[in-house]
Amino acid sequence: MTFEQLQLIPPILKALAKENYKQPTPIQEQAIPSVLAGRDLFGCAQTGTGKTAAFLLPIIQLLSTQRDLTKGKRVIRSLILTPTRELAIQISDNIKSYGRFTNLRSAVIVGGVPQRAQEQALEEGMDILIATPGRLIDLMNQGFVDLTRVQILVLDEADRMLDMGFIHDMRRIIAKLPAKRQTLFFSATMPPEITSLVDLLLTNPMKIEITPVSSTAERIKQRLYFVDKPNKLPLLIDLLRDKSITSALVFTRTKHGADRLVSGLMKVKITAQAIHGNKSQNARQTALKNFKSGATRLLVATDIAARGIDIDELSHVINYNLPNIPETYVHRIGRTGRAGLSGVAISFCEYEEIPYLKDIEKLTKQRIPVIGDHLYPMAITETAPATSGDSTRVHSGGADRSDSAGKEGSTAVSGSRRRRRRKKAGK
Incomplete structure (x- = not known):
């Protein structure tokens, strides 16, 4: 038509x-x-x-x-x-x-x-x-x-x-x-x-x-990192070394969390601005204008402030905090992969947020692929709750997912390998 x-x-x-x-x-x-x-x-x-x-x-x-x-x-x-x-x-x-x-x-x-x-x-x-x-x-x-x-x-x-x-x-x-x-x-x-x-x-x-609310855009590639709260910022900085992340909308749960994250990123020379309800309208519009023009690489936002942000060529969405409402996750990642383009949605998950992850995967009827091979795995010694009926385990090595049929999941690096990588990174 x-x-x-x-x-x-x-x-x-x-x-x-x-x-x-x-x-x-x-x-x-x-x-x-x-x-x-x-x-x-x-x-x-x-x-x-x-x-x-x-x-x-x-x-x-x-x-x-x-x-x-x-x-x-x-x-x-x-x-x-x-x-x-x-x-x-x-x-x-x-x-x-x-x-x-x-x-x-x-x-x-x-x-x-x-x-x-x-x-x-x-x-x-x-x-x-x-x-x-x-x-x-x-x-x-x-x-x-x-x-x-x-x-x-x-x-x-x-x-x-x-x-x-x-x-x-x-x-x-x-x-x-x-x-x-x-x-x-x-x-x-x-x-x-x-x-x-x-x-x-x-x-x-x-x-x-x-498009039912439980669905996610087919063009959006999703990734999940299990990571402790103190290691979130180092992990994000690590990921941003990837130049393919040309622009990213980063979601935090609170206004103060957004401001703290921007402060941490600016200290390592990563351009970022925050947009949330405590900002004046002029400040919010300036931040949005800078992000759309490419002057700012990262826009850090709360869910409320992010409504109305419409950018066709947004390459990445990063969930610094998982939302406690599963439909919000779908709405967030739908900010990328627009206008026929591909997009990537990266999510960080703390131990306390695993119930949110379970709800998200139940709603979307799919597992978010876990990236276990990274420098900042979740340091948890006890077994975490399973998500979406999977035998998902979170431990000191990160995350291991395998279903009852024995399908291979994403497995974190071994302790010795991780220690070698940390030692190398510390040189």
């Missing part, structure tokens, strides 16, 4: 040609006709499936072919709610690209920056407002926001908004919207809370599920 066959108007087709978009992705093929027809939509789709264009292209078409009602009035015709600043800014950039040959006006409402310019944009009115719930609620409380004329509502990455505690803000915002509207709802996972919201907000929706 082509974009022309989706009945998109010439200004949008011209913009897509400028972006070098050749043909729609599966979610775009299914979503665009339904949205153009005015139907509510529920899409269960991971990052990298093209879902942003799946809702933006038909919204731009619907709004640009209707009479402009925003001039001189505080009118918002379409509201897009997103969990993070980065994702909101990314969507805004996409609107500018896809709608460059239309006269649509859009604005971004996010925290971390002065609100005066946002107040002025709201006063003038706009076709599309992209907002994070927290700042939007602040401006609503101050009387700057009028949502009574919204025709199309988009909830993007709704599961992440729930994880971040935005459920009450979302309900307050939705209560101010007109009952008669079109609602587009996107989530990467389907916890019970999401199912309840879908049933509450959507009327006879078109349901689309693209």
Whole structure:
């Protein structure tokens, strides 16, 4: 199928040609006709499936072919709610690209920056407002926001908004919207809370599920290292001697952990910057810009801040800490291997994180290959819990995996070999 066959108007087709978009992705093929027809939509789709264009292209078409009602009035015709600043800014950039040959006006409402310019944009009115719930609620409380004329509502990455505690803000915002509207709802996972919201907000929706959340991209090569916490930084520095790691998005569990890791990397002259919720919006945007341009080799991020980071040529994702939610692992590694390219996902696993590994492998229904032959194995003398039904053992030599059929797994170096390598490395 082509974009022309989706009945998109010439200004949008011209913009897509400028972006070098050749043909729609599966979610775009299914979503665009339904949205153009005015139907509510529920899409269960991971990052990298093209879902942003799946809702933006038909919204731009619907709004640009209707009479402009925003001039001189505080009118918002379409509201897009997103969990993070980065994702909101990314969507805004996409609107500018896809709608460059239309006269649509859009604005971004996010925290971390002065609100005066946002107040002025709201006063003038706009076709599309992209907002994070927290700042939007602040401006609503101050009387700057009028949502009574919204025709199309988009909830993007709704599961992440729930994880971040935005459920009450979302309900307050939705209560101010007109009952008669079109609602587009996107989530990467389907916890019970999401199912309840879908049933509450959507009327006879078109349901689309693209790439089950338990799957991982085929082009992504996964690797696992069992390693003690004190040895994580030395191992990472060791791995970064590999020049094929041209750019890496490194995930940590906490904001302070991200800052400590950047400090440790900078001490050995490895360029890295952190991006997390404690950083100002300008600092986060600068770090992201430097990473995309190649000025910074590593971007260290928490899961929340990483939403909205969309880089086609990201060579590696590194899980410095394994996530305690298995779906998050799938979402993380999906940041690489995009746009038809290959990618590598490297994960470090401490002894305490083995239960997380077990959950990840249960969800994905596959074993992550263990790299046991390295200088920094996990120093544990007792037998660790098995993962995914395998007789996985973690001990002073690293990790040994073999199933009941006796298939060969990845085995760590012997103690003597390891001592020789350490001795050599210490010269």
